[in-house]
Amino acid sequence: MNIKNYLESIDIDFTESGSNVGKNSVNIRCPFPGCDDPSTHLGVDIEKGFFNCWACGESGTIVKLIKNLEQITWSEAKEKAGSADYTRDNDLLDFINETLKLPKDSKIVTDVTIKLQDNFLPITNQTSNKLLLRYLKQRKINLPLAIKYNLHYCKSKDYSQRLIFPIYEENTIVGFTSRDTTSISKIKHKHPKGFQIKNYLYGLNQFNNDILFITEGCVDTIRLENIAVGIFGKSLSDKQEEKLISAYMNNRFKSIAVLLDEDAFESALEIKQRLSNFGIEVKVIQLPKGKDPADLGKKRIEELEKNESFF
Ligand SMILES: [Zn+2]
Numbered sequence: 001m002n003i004k005n006y007l008e009s010i011d012i013d014f015t016e017s018g019s020n021v022g023k024n025s026v027n028i029r030c031p032f033p034g035c036d037d038p039s040t041h042l043g044v045d046i047e048k049g050f051f052n053c054w055a056c057g058e059s060g061t062i063v064k065l066i067k068n069l070e071q072i073t074w075s076e077a078k079e080k081a082g083s084a085d086y087t088r089d090n091d092l093l094d095f096i097n098e099t100l101k102l103p104k105d106s107k108i109v110t111d112v113t114i115k116l117q118d119n120f121l122p123i124t125n126q127t128s129n130k131l132l133l134r135y136l137k138q139r140k141i142n143l144p145l146a147i148k149y150n151l152h153y154c155k156s157k158d159y160s161q162r163l164i165f166p167i168y169e170e171n172t173i174v175g176f177t178s179r180d181t182t183s184i185s186k187i188k189h190k191h192p193k194g195f196q197i198k199n200y201l202y203g204l205n206q207f208n209n210d211i212l213f214i215t216e217g218c219v220d221t222i223r224l225e226n227i228a229v230g231i232f233g234k235s236l237s238d239k240q241e242e243k244l245i246s247a248y249m250n251n252r253f254k255s256i257a258v259l260l261d262e263d264a265f266e267s268a269l270e271i272k273q274r275l276s277n278f279g280i281e282v283k284v285i286q287l288p289k290g291k292d293p294a295d296l297g298k299k300r301i302e303e304l305e306k307n308e309s310f311f
Contacts, residue, residue, distance in 0.1 A: 001082050003046040003062065012069060015040050024048075031068045032058045033216075033233035034177075034197065036187040049081070057196030058237065068235075073266050116176060120152040120164050129153060131161060135181035139219050139294055148206065149222050154178070162190065165218040167197070168205040175200070177218065177232065189217075198237040202230030204247065211305060212244075212253040213285075213293070214271065216260055220293040224301060228293070234264040236271045245278050255281040257305050261292050 004026060007014050014026040020041070021027050027040040030053040037055035042065075044051045049062035067077035123146045127133065132153045136146060150173075152164035162178035177191040191197050203221040213228040214236070215221050221230035231240055247253065256275055258268040265286065272282040285304055287293070293301055 001049075001062070001080070003044060003049065006066075006080075010069065013040075014044075020054075030055060030058065031065075032056060032235065034189055035233075036190055037193070055193060056232075057198040057239075058235070064235075074270060116152060116164065116166060116173065117154070117157075117159070119156050120154050120159070123147065123151045123153060127153070129155070131181050132163060135163060135179075139223070140297065141219065141222055145222055145225065149203070149218075151222075152176075153181075159190070161185075165202065167200050167202060169200060171205055179218070196239075197232050199239040200232075201240055201243050202232065204229050204243070207247075207252065210254045211257055212247075212255070213257050213259045213301065213305075214244075215293050216264070217294075220259075223294040224298050227298065227302070228259070234260055234267040236274065241274060244275065245280075248278070248280055255283070257283045257285050259285050259287070259293050259301065262287050262289055 004014070004016075007026070007028065012028055014028045015021055016026050018027075020043075022043050022045070024047045025043045025045050027043050029040055030037055030042040032053065035053060035056035035058065037053075039055075041055040042051055042053040042058075044062070044065065050059070051062065051065045052059040061081075063074070063077045063081045066072070066080050067074055070077070070080075072080075121127075123132075123136075123143070125143060136142075141151075150166050152166065154160055154162050154164060159178050161180065161182050163181055164176050164178045166173045167175045167177065175192065175195040175197065177189055177197060180188050180190075202218050206226050207229055209227040211227065213224055215224065215228045215230050216234055217232070218230050221228045229244075231237075236244075244256070258271050260268045260271075265284070268284045272284050275282045283305070285301075287296070287304075296304070
């Protein structure tokens with residue numbers, strides 16, 4: 001497949017030169033859910049067919065990229081890519097580590113902890129911000145839950161009128177993401193540039209249950225209290241997969257139920273297949289049309305898991 005011709009054929013703008021563009025690569029805007037970076041931070045190696053986004057950390061083969069650019073199934077994307085040419089192999093890591101140069105304006109955070117900003121305020125029973133309280137009420141997040149997950153909000157600057165979700169690794173905050181509470185901002189979800197959010201699972205520090213429910217977002221995870229973790233979107237990254245396997249090996253849970261929004265059934269089946277390879281029992285739960293896990297709440301989701309259709 002000629003990747004440049006392909007991108008042109010589906011009307012995707014790309015940059016071929018500049019300090020952020022690696023050798024044999026073009027850069028495009030990242031199509032992955034949860035990555036709202038509007039600049040061209042996703043590099044595609046047009047010879048090897050690998051990609052990597054410096055803003056959110058998504059990476060993989062051209063097949064995964066095509067699937068997400070066009071919102072089609074794996075098999076359709078494979079067919080478009082010409083599967084024989086672009087299968088995953090060890091070159092991928094080399095590509096990520098060496099071929100692409102780090103853009104000047106972004107920091108890659110690996111071991112360094114991103115601190116919550118000084119202007120972030122923790123939610124307490126004194127919190128009186130009306131927009132924020134309305135948003136929490138709409139999403140059915142009560143005060144004890146907001147406090148349990150250490151939610152913050154922000155009144156000024158970059159994260160103004162946003163609900164802040166600290167992200168933990170073990171018991172340390174390693175970064176955060178945020179959600180607009182006004183429904184005016186074009187950018188719904190926002191996290192610090194260069195923070196590789198897809199290296200983490202949301203809510204694993206609070207998780208405590210025999211069945212681990214995988215959800216898309218922070219709100220879903222919080223609403224399910226201590227039985228879920230969030231993957232910041234519809235796809236499971238390799239790092240997130242590693243973290244789930246290691247939690248399983250440490251007896252943190254016995255089985256998994258994949259609980260993505262109704263439009264992500266294909267992704268859910270793919271996650272099931274990947275995790276089943278490690279001998280974990282995995283179910284995919286189909287949600288009623290138009291409902292997300294946060295609408296239903298913990299009790300109803302546990303009933304679904306026991307009684308209703310799954311795959
Ligand atoms: Zn991205």
